[in-house]
Amino acid sequence: MKLYNYFRSSASFRVRIALQLKGLPYDYVPVHLVKGEHKKEGFASIAPSTLVPMLELDGGERLSQSMAIIEYLDEVHPETPLLPRDALGRAKVRALAQDIACEIHPLNNLRVLKYLVRELKVDEETKNTWYRHWVREGLEAFERQLAALPRSKYCYGDTPTLADCCLVPQIFNGRRVNTSYEGLPRTMAAFDACMAHPAFQAAQPSNCPDNEP
Amino acid sequence: MKLYNYFRSSASFRVRIALQLKGLPYDYVPVHLVKGEHKKEGFASIAPSTLVPMLELDGGERLSQSMAIIEYLDEVHPETPLLPRDALGRAKVRALAQDIACEIHPLNNLRVLKYLVRELKVDEETKNTWYRHWVREGLEAFERQLAALPRSKYCYGDTPTLADCCLVPQIFNGRRVNTSYEGLPRTMAAFDACMAHPAFQAAQPSNCPDNEP
Numbered sequence: 001m002k003l004y005n006y007f008r009s010s011a012s013f014r015v016r017i018a019l020q021l022k023g024l025p026y027d028y029v030p031v032h033l034v035k036g037e038h039k040k041e042g043f044a045s046i047a048p049s050t051l052v053p054m055l056e057l058d059g060g061e062r063l064s065q066s067m068a069i070i071e072y073l074d075e076v077h078p079e080t081p082l083l084p085r086d087a088l089g090r091a092k093v094r095a096l097a098q099d100i101a102c103e104i105h106p107l108n109n110l111r112v113l114k115y116l117v118r119e120l121k122v123d124e125e126t127k128n129t130w131y132r133h134w135v136r137e138g139l140e141a142f143e144r145q146l147a148a149l150p151r152s153k154y155c156y157g158d159t160p161t162l163a164d165c166c167l168v169p170q171i172f173n174g175r176r177v178n179t180s181y182e183g184l185p186r187t188m189a190a191f192d193a194c195m196a197h198p199a200f201q202a203a204q205p206s207n208c209p210d211n212e213p
Numbered sequence: 214m215k216l217y218n219y220f221r222s223s224a225s226f227r228v229r230i231a232l233q234l235k236g237l238p239y240d241y242v243p244v245h246l247v248k249g250e251h252k253k254e255g256f257a258s259i260a261p262s263t264l265v266p267m268l269e270l271d272g273g274e275r276l277s278q279s280m281a282i283i284e285y286l287d288e289v290h291p292e293t294p295l296l297p298r299d300a301l302g303r304a305k306v307r308a309l310a311q312d313i314a315c316e317i318h319p320l321n322n323l324r325v326l327k328y329l330v331r332e333l334k335v336d337e338e339t340k341n342t343w344y345r346h347w348v349r350e351g352l353e354a355f356e357r358q359l360a361a362l363p364r365s366k367y368c369y370g371d372t373p374t375l376a377d378c379c380l381v382p383q384i385f386n387g388r389r390v391n392t393s394y395e396g397l398p399r400t401m402a403a404f405d406a407c408m409a410h411p412a413f414q415a416a417q418p419s420n421c422p423d424n425e426p
Contacts, residue, residue: 048357049312061301064358065315068307075300087288088274094281099262101311102278106319115346120333133328144261145277 001026004043004054006033007208010105010169011066012053016208017165018070020199022080026055030210033110067094067101070162082162093156096145096163100170104138107131108173128177135174139184142167146186155190160197168194172205214239215269217256219246220421223318223382224279225266229421230378231283233412235293239268243423246323280307280314283375295375306369309358309376313383317351320344321386341390348387352397355380359399368403373410381407385418 003019003026005012019026031037031052038050046062047054055063055072063069074082083090106112108131116122116130146155155163171181171191181188194200205211216232216239218225232239244250244265251263259275260267268276268285276282287295296303319325321344329335329343359368368376384394384404394401407413418424 048361049354051316051354063304063308065308065311067315068304068311071307072300072304075303087285090288091276091281091285094284095276095278098278098281098314102280102314102319103264106315107325112320115343116333119343119346120329120335120339122333126333130328130332133332141262141264148261 001058002029002056003027004029004031004047004056005052005208006031007205007211009033009052010173011051011101013169013172013203013205014066014101014165015053015055015069015073016203017160017168017200018073018082018162020203021082021160021165022073022077024073024077028209030208032210067097067162067166070165074162080159082160082165084157084161089156092149093161093163096142096155097166099138099142099145100163100166103141104134104170105166105173107134131177132174132179135170135177135179139170139174139179139181139187143184143187146190151186153190153193160194160199164190164194164200167191168200214271215242216240217242217244217260217267217269218265218421219244220418220424222246222265223386224264224314226382226385226416226418227279227314227378228266228268228282228286229416230373230381230413231286231295231375233416234295234373234378235286235290237286237290241422243421245423280310280375280379283378287375293372295373295378297370297374302369305362306374306376309355309368310379312351312355312358313376313379316354317347317383318379318386320347344390345387345392348383348390348392352383352387352392352394352400356397356400359403364399366403366406373407373412377403377407377413380404381413 003015031043037043038052044050049064051064053066053069055069063072070082083093113127116127152158154160155167168191216228244256250256251265257263262277264277266279268282276285283295296306326340329340365371367373368380381404
């Protein structure tokens with residue numbers, strides 16, 4: 001498998017975690033988002049979405065959207081499951097993942113930040129306030145969701161799930177603009193548990209071949 | 214089952230379509246988003262996310278996030294499946310759904326539009342330009358994804374899927390700000406096929422009990 005991705009892309013990071021958790025080897029193909037490589041001929045001709053991550057299977061099929069990719073990997077490589085066995089548990093884990101992937105992350109995408117600066121002419125501080133606002137508000141909602149669940153080591157249960165694959169990159173992401181994570185005990189306990197796990201360590205941006213310190 | 218929802222909420226509309234496609238009866242509990250009812254004691258005390266849709270099962274369990282709810286319904290009520298049988302097909306359909314639910318819809322949520330007006334002080338036209346920009350850009354990417362798939366009646370294959378449950382509300386949504394849908398033949402053909410289907414007709418905002426013409 002080949003994973004087209006970018007060290008700092010949160011959605012790419014989610015898939016790298018899943019691949020590491022399952023112990024699946026893959027070729028890392030860097031696509032430099034800040035240099036706009038995702039919109040240039042090479043990548044755009046094979047990825048109609050022009051988005052990373054994009055997973056190319058050994059048979060040549062190409063998959064997009066991080067949560068869809070992770071669920072595919074979980075179905076085809078069921079060892080180390082990333083979703084609970086029961087339908088209700090799966091619904092809870094998917095909802096936690098979507099609380100991040102649909103409510104927080106889209107607002108702080110590179111293309112959105114560019115629009116704020118180029119079209120709405122906001123200054124750096126206003127842009128960072130926007131960024132922190134959505135991360136903080138979204139994680140407060142996430143914390144309330146966790147608080148409604150039984151206590152557990154990770155977001156849901158005592159093994160990592162799709163929800164943890166989404167949470168960890170979001171925490172990294174918000175740190176870049178100094179978001180406060182005060183008062184989010186369940187969320188940060190799950191994050192800390194993940195970061196003590198070698199798969200999450202291995203997948204983090206600083207361990208990527210295209211990392212820029 | 215009870216569906217807490219709002220006639221104009223795109224995410225609520227997605228779940229209504231799935232319930233109609235599966236022929237599942239439910240109680241419609243309106244939550245008036247524009248009046249802020251989702252943040253008030255009654256709803257907020259039972260929905261930690263303060264988001265609609267929220268599906269309350271007969272056993273009292275509460276599910277949030279539209280795509281997670283639809284996958285739950287599909288697992289528990291497998292008649293009229295909303296996802297293909299094969300893992301690759303499921304990955305493609307989920308990716309199409311997420312192209313809308315993660316790339317387009319979050320940018321035009323009510324709370325985001327409010328932030329634009331209240332915090333960034335943008336005027337009505339700038340807000341509507343923002344809105345149209347993300348719908349149009351997102352649907353162009355969606356069209357490229359469809360164009361890479363075999364021709365079919367609906368978004369994926371010849372029966373409605375989770376992808377159609379997400380597409381139709383997005384088309385309704387973008388119309389409110391007069392987004393152009395020119396040059397999106399595959400997308401609009403799938404939309405038209407859906408709107409010829411009685412389940413999509415029944416679920417639309419104008420047929421909701423809380424509809425405001």
